[in-house]
Amino acid sequence: MKTFDLVALRDVMDLMLDAVCVVDKKGDFVFVSAAFEDIFGYPPDEVIGKPMIDYVYPDDGEVTLNVVKGLLNGNLQPRFENRWVRKDGSIIHVLWSARWSEDHQFRIAIAHDITERKLMEQQLHYIAGxxxxxxxxxxxxxxxxxxxxxxxxxxxxxxxxxxxxxxxxxxxxxxxxxxxxxxxxxxxxxxxxxxxxxxxxxxxxxxxxxxxxxxxxxxxxxxxxxxxxxxxxxxxxxxxxxxxxxxxxxxxxxxxxxxxxxxxxxxxxxxxxxxxxxxxxxxxxxxxxxxxxxxxxxxx
The missing domain is CATH 3.30.70.270 (Reverse transcriptase/Diguanylate cyclase domain)
Structure with a gap:
């Protein structure tokens, strides 16, 4: 039953349009759902075991690591945004919700692609000025x-x-x-x-x-x-x-x-x-x- 529950849970995550990511305390990916490839362009087997920060847009690296540090210290971070570099080199905007699991010693995060919204906001800002x-x-x-x-x-x-x-x-x-x-x-x-x-x-x-x-x-x-x-x-x-x-x-x-x-x-x-x-x-x-x-x- 326990094995069935884990398989069922993974199947549910693979149906989600948002990507589910699990990162260990070192900062390496240990699991990503199927939607990760749709959003970031990388199939799961290309990122498992790799440092999460390597895929973050360089200008957002420091603020991202500060958020991670806060999570590890027990701070709640229900929402934060940063930019990532897709496999094709394009830049995307991602809205994250994340938490740290002290029992399992990893953090769980859900990634929602907000690139279209950001581009629309930038366009509206440009038009207004x-x-x-x-x-x-x-x-x-x-x-x-x-x-x-x-x-x-x-x-x-x-x-x-x-x-x-x-x-x-x-x-x-x-x-x-x-x-x-x-x-x-x-x-x-x-x-x-x-x-x-x-x-x-x-x-x-x-x-x-x-x-x-x-x-x-x-x-x-x-x-x-x-x-x-x-x-x-x-x-x-x-x-x-x-x-x-x-x-x-x-x-x-x-x-x-x-x-x-x-x-x-x-x-x-x-x-x-x-x-x-x-x-x-x-x-x-x-x-x-x-x-x-x-x-x-x-x-x-």
């Missing part, structure tokens, strides 16, 4: 990154610069050629802006044809103005939208922390005002809060 047209950070994410950058600048005593960019003549494109052409134009502008800055900087769509660039840790203001001028020249280059050839230009306002503002609202306000001064002066130019670089405006 990005403009669907240009895929740039939207206003909410832009503010968050600006706040983070300001906090870092305060702690390290360094500068931060903010560029407020408006596209001269964009309304004319929308009115003359339609919003589809305008949308395609905005996508190209976003690509050009990203190509002008470092990965540590942020380019965001503020709204409409307005963009904001956050430049981190550039202490020499002349270097900031060089980047702003590079952006001006890049955005002035002709655009091809299907069979249309368009030439536009930007008005760019520049504000700097801490000289022109102590927080994000002040910096945005001053950069916005500088941008409007550039536009009123004819556009196609960079204007700093206290300094102006005038560029010859080529009439279209």
């Amino acid at each position: 990005h403009d669907p047209l240009t895929e740039l950070p939207n206003r909410a994410l832009l503010f968050g990154r600006l706040q983070t950058s300001l906090g870092l600048a305060r702690r390290e005593g360094c500068h931060l610069s903010l560029l407020f960019i408006d596209i001269d003549g964009f309304k004319h494109v929308n009115d003359s050629y339609g919003h589809l052409a305008g949308d395609k134009l905005l996508k190209i502008i976003a690509q050009r802006l990203n190509a002008c800055v470092r990965q540590t900087d942020t380019v965001g769509r503020f709204g409409g044809d307005e963009f904001v660039v956050v430049l981190n840790g550039i202490d020499l203001f002349d270097d900031v103005l060089i980047i702003a001028e590079t952006i001006r020249v890049e955005l002035e280059r002709p655009y091809q939208i299907d069979r249309l050839y368009l030439q536009l230009s930007p008005s760019i306002g520049v504000a700097r922390y801490p000289d022109n503002g102590k927080d994000e609202q002040q910096l945005l306000k001053h950069a916005d005002q500088a941008m409007y001064r550039a536009k009123i002066a004819g556009g196609n130019r960079v204007e700093a809060v206290k300094q102006t670089i005038k560029q010859p405006f080529m009439g279209k």
Whole structure:
């Protein structure tokens, strides 16, 4: 009867969609159910006797060992998550429930694959923070990154610069050629802006044809103005939208922390005002809060 019960129990575990794992005190697998191969890609005979930690995603190794240590010390761990590396090299997210059996000197854990849920959460998080047209950070994410950058600048005593960019003549494109052409134009502008800055900087769509660039840790203001001028020249280059050839230009306002503002609202306000001064002066130019670089405006 006892043998029958053990066989029946194993058959039940093999019917489960979640994987049942048994690991000894050394950390080696001594049993895995059939679902282990479905989730992790390894058949049971390839992992029995092998260290469990060898299959955990390296960045999650320390936290996983801390959880194991807690289990061995009698701490209850009803739920925890980590990442594992499948046999095919892909990364999966796993939700575990586990307990330590003092009588048998092994821990029993049940693994539930939550990769699809995690990917969906990541996608929703991305959508919430990005403009669907240009895929740039939207206003909410832009503010968050600006706040983070300001906090870092305060702690390290360094500068931060903010560029407020408006596209001269964009309304004319929308009115003359339609919003589809305008949308395609905005996508190209976003690509050009990203190509002008470092990965540590942020380019965001503020709204409409307005963009904001956050430049981190550039202490020499002349270097900031060089980047702003590079952006001006890049955005002035002709655009091809299907069979249309368009030439536009930007008005760019520049504000700097801490000289022109102590927080994000002040910096945005001053950069916005500088941008409007550039536009009123004819556009196609960079204007700093206290300094102006005038560029010859080529009439279209």
